[in-house]
Each structure stands twice: as structure tokens, then as C-alpha cells.
Amino acid sequence: MNGTILALNAGSSSLKFRLxxxxxxxxxxxxxxxxDGVNENPHLSVKEAGGKEICNFDLEIGEHMQEDMLERIFSVIKPYTASRPLQAVGHRVLHGGGRFADPVLLNDEIVEYLETLIPMGPLHQPANLASIKxxxxxxxxxxxxxxxxxxxxxxIxxxxxxxxxxxxxxxxxxxRFGFHGLSYTYIADRLREISEYLVKKRTVVAHLGSGSSMCAMRNGKAIDTTMGLTPLGGLMMGTRSGTVDPGLVLTLMEAENLSPAEIKHMLYYKSGLLGVSGISGDLRVLMASEDPNAKKAIDLFVFRACRELSIMVATMQGMESLVFSAGIGENSPVIRKLICERLAWLGVQLDDEANNANAEIISCPESRVEVRVIPTDEEIVLARQTSRVVSEALAAGQDVAYA
Structure with a gap:
């Protein structure tokens, strides 16, 4: 395929795109x-690959916000596709259910099926489908x-x-399905690029951000993961609770007279770092705060991350490599240090200087577990998968237009 591909990564409150x-x-x-801030204070920023700023301004929330965003994307990319026509658009879609294990060309029938999965991904699936429509x-x-x-x-x-x-x-x-799969695909490919020996190791990848999960992998394949049927399970997150006792949900319904909708809203939007701190779901805000509840939220985030990691280790019966990725994993030496200190029993020894410098390898040479920081790139995975699917369909003589 020759031309350009647009990769769209729509979240619950943001929309990232790359050409x-x-x-x-x-x-x-x-x-x-x-x-950013699609639901509160929308802001658009666009840069060329070399860093030249194309636009950087606030937007007003209108009745047709989604349409406005896509129209602005088309306006921005138009000069760059004049001589290199846009060939396809690839969408990150949260949930494929039991039907899809590979990327797929979209049509109305497939979109209708994906709509049935909205209850399993109420934050992201609607945003993904809105962009597609x-x-x-x-x-x-x-x-x-x-x-x-x-x-x-x-x-798995x-x-x-x-x-x-x-x-x-x-x-x-x-x-249990698991999520953040595009990120884990990139990390698995990157490990293979670094070393065929490295990718064979029993590795836990910690995708830590506003949404967080971990994946146990070996030979570039997933063995276990922390999220489940929905992206609500596993680690404590920015506003999501992570795994809780199902009996807690039943008790809240009975003793507090909360409806299923109210509980869902609480567990998705009012829990996690925000719920424990009562301040914010943004770890950066909490780390800058002197409020004791901010420290409690950070401590619980680290504790829960280490507990979930131990499950991944148990599934693989060991761990030889640990990879930090995503917003928190890539950019917070403090959180990486706190987590690694609790993993000393596994033989993890952190090199403080390397960690503070966000080096690629942040473990000491004598550490039994090699610890790396690998920035993830979900959008390049979107572009590669999209190109492959469309190219294969064209080679097979299929009509690739959305039908």
C-alpha cells in the first residue's frame, strides 16, 4: 500500500490521531x-513529525462536538494528503468480544455487533463507535x-x-478478555527487535496510566492479564476501582440502596486514585499534594500494583523481566521505585541513577530481574494492522470501502 493512513485512538475524554x-x-x-478534555475543556494540539506546531488552541463544547473534531482532523491533514491520498483509517476499538481475534474491515453488520459490547466497555466503546459512524x-x-x-x-x-x-x-x-492489547503488541514487537533472547523471557509488562493493567507474556504471547471481561478489573486506576469483592457490590445494592447504574458510575468514575484521595485521579496532582489522603491513594496504588503483579508471576511460575510503559510507567521514576522496592523478594534491584534518568534499563547489573522502560506506541500498531488488512483484502479482490 502506498499513500497515507490515519490512526485514530479514541478514549473516554481524549482523541489521539496520527497520520x-x-x-x-x-x-x-x-x-x-x-x-484533550473532550468532555470538559476541549483542547486541540497538532505537530508535524519534526516538532513544528500546526495548531494549539482551546475549543468550545458544542452540540456536535464529535463531528467538529473529525472535521478539524480532515482540515488539518488535507494539505498532507494532497499528493499522498488517504487510503484508510484505523480505529482502536476497545472490545472485540469472542468474535474478533484479529483486526477487521468494518461494515454496518460488524458495527452493530460491536454495539452489543458497550456494557463491557462503557467508557471507551461508545467513543470508538462514534468515530467510526x-x-x-x-x-x-x-x-x-x-x-x-x-x-x-x-x-491466554x-x-x-x-x-x-x-x-x-x-x-x-x-x-476474561484483557485490554491494552495494542500497547502490549507494540511492547512484544519491541522486545523481539531488541533481542530474540529477551522476548523469550518470562516478562511482566506494566502498562500504568489513567487506565492501568499488567500482562504476563513469553515469546511475544500473552499468558495472563489483570483486566477481565471489562476494563474495570485488576489494578487500581485513575478513577476506576480495579478488582473488588463482588460481595461489596451486592452489599452496596442492598445496604446503601444503590442501583446498578449508580454502582457502575461509582466504580468507573468515582473510585481509584480519585475515590481514595478525594482530590484527583491524576497521579501528578496527588504527588504534588501535601494532603495525607493523597499519600494514602499513592500507597494503595503501589500496593495493589504489586499484588496484581504477583499474580502474573504465579501464572508464569517466575519472572525474568519487568517492563514499565504508558504515561505513569514511562514518566514517573518515583512510582517505579516504590513498586520495585516492594519487589525485592523477587530479586529486583533498581539502579536509582538510571531510573531517575528514565533510562532504557533501570535495574542494577546484579538484579535477578531485568527492569526496562519502553515507551509504548499504540498508533503505529493501528497503522500497521490497518495497512495489512486493507492490502490483503485488495490482493484478494475484495471491495474495501465501508459497506
Whole structure:
């Protein structure tokens, strides 16, 4: 495929996009942009690959915010696609359910199925589908590809995938899926690029951000992960609770007279760092605060992260490599240090100087576990998967337009 590909990564409160020039198997970043604070104080920033700023300004929240964002994206990329036509758009889609283990060309029937999965991803799935539908209306001729966050985990250990619930519900597809799959795909590929020996190690990847999870992997494949049927399970996050006793949910319904909708809102939007601190779900805000509840929230975040990591270690029966990634994992030496100090029992020894410098390897030479920091790149994975799907469809003589 030759031309350009637009990679869209829509979240609950942000929309990241990148434009890549594609020549065969070569992908060159042309520009990157991001809408932040979509639901509160929307802001657009766009830069060329070399760092030149294209735009940086606030937006007003309007009745048709999604449409406005996509129109602005088209306006920004238009000069860059004049001689290199836009060939396809790749969407990060949170949940593929039990049906999709690979990226897929989109059509109305597939989108209708993906809508049935919204209850399993109420923060992200609606935003993903909204972008797809708007592109369908604006550019029906343009191939659209869904790249699923669940796909990387499709072959995890069967014992890790199953819930101990009655067979009738397991047969209906109620199982653990796992998320952040595009990020883990990038990390697995990067480990292989670094060393074929490294990718074979029993590795835990810690994707730590406003949404956080961990993945146990070996040979570039997922073995276990902390999230489950939904992205609510596992680690404590910015506003999400992570795993809680299901009995707590039942008790809240009965003793506090909370409805399922109220509990869902609390666990997704009012818990995690925000709920424990009562201040913010942003770790940077909490680390700058002198409020004792801020420290309690940070301590609990670290404690819960280490507890979930120990589950990954138990699944693999050991750990030889630990990788930190995503916003917190890549940029917070303090959190990495606090986590690694609690992992001394596994033989983790941190090099403080390397850690403070955000070096690629932050463990001491004598550490039994090698600890790395690898910045993730979900958008390049989107572009690669989109190019592959469209190229294969064209080679097979298929109509690739959204139908």
C-alpha cells in the first residue's frame, strides 16, 4: 500500500490521531495530534513529525462536538494528503468480544455487533463507535479497520480466561478478555527487535496510566492479564476501582440502596486514585499534594500494583523481566521505585541513577530481574494492522470501502 493512513485512538475524554505515510512496509510519521478534555475543556494540539506546531488552541463544547473534531482532523491533514491520498483509517476499538481475534474491515453488520459490547466497555466503546459512524457518514468510500484491544489476549491460559461461574454463562461468552492489547503488541514487537533472547523471557509488562493493567507474556504471547471481561478489573486506576469483592457490590445494592447504574458510575468514575484521595485521579496532582489522603491513594496504588503483579508471576511460575510503559510507567521514576522496592523478594534491584534518568534499563547489573522502560506506541500498531488488512483484502479482490 502506498499513500497515507490515519490512526485514530479514541478514549473516554481524549482523541489521539496520527497520520502516516506508507510505502510498502515502511511507515513514516507525518503529523500527530490530540484532543484533550473532550468532555470538559476541549483542547486541540497538532505537530508535524519534526516538532513544528500546526495548531494549539482551546475549543468550545458544542452540540456536535464529535463531528467538529473529525472535521478539524480532515482540515488539518488535507494539505498532507494532497499528493499522498488517504487510503484508510484505523480505529482502536476497545472490545472485540469472542468474535474478533484479529483486526477487521468494518461494515454496518460488524458495527452493530460491536454495539452489543458497550456494557463491557462503557467508557471507551461508545467513543470508538462514534468515530467510526461519523467517518462512515463523511467518507463512505474510505476503508475503515477496527483494531481490537482484546485481540492480544485471545489465547491466554484457559485457566486464566475462565471465571468460576456456572457453565451456562461461560458458554455465553462471559470470560476474561484483557485490554491494552495494542500497547502490549507494540511492547512484544519491541522486545523481539531488541533481542530474540529477551522476548523469550518470562516478562511482566506494566502498562500504568489513567487506565492501568499488567500482562504476563513469553515469546511475544500473552499468558495472563489483570483486566477481565471489562476494563474495570485488576489494578487500581485513575478513577476506576480495579478488582473488588463482588460481595461489596451486592452489599452496596442492598445496604446503601444503590442501583446498578449508580454502582457502575461509582466504580468507573468515582473510585481509584480519585475515590481514595478525594482530590484527583491524576497521579501528578496527588504527588504534588501535601494532603495525607493523597499519600494514602499513592500507597494503595503501589500496593495493589504489586499484588496484581504477583499474580502474573504465579501464572508464569517466575519472572525474568519487568517492563514499565504508558504515561505513569514511562514518566514517573518515583512510582517505579516504590513498586520495585516492594519487589525485592523477587530479586529486583533498581539502579536509582538510571531510573531517575528514565533510562532504557533501570535495574542494577546484579538484579535477578531485568527492569526496562519502553515507551509504548499504540498508533503505529493501528497503522500497521490497518495497512495489512486493507492490502490483503485488495490482493484478494475484495471491495474495501465501508459497506
Amino acid at each position: 502516516y505515510e506508507v510505502e510498502g512496509d515502511k511507515f513514516t510519521l507525518v503529523l500527530r495530534g490530540q484532543f 461519523l467517518f462512515r457518514r463523511i467518507r463512505p468510500d474510505l476503508p475503515q479497520v477496527a483494531c481490537f484491544d482484546t485481540a492480544f489476549h485471545v489465547n 491460559d484457559e485457566r486464566a480466561a475462565r471465571y468460576p461461574i456456572p457453565l451456562e454463562y461461560e458458554a455465553k461468552g462471559y470470560r
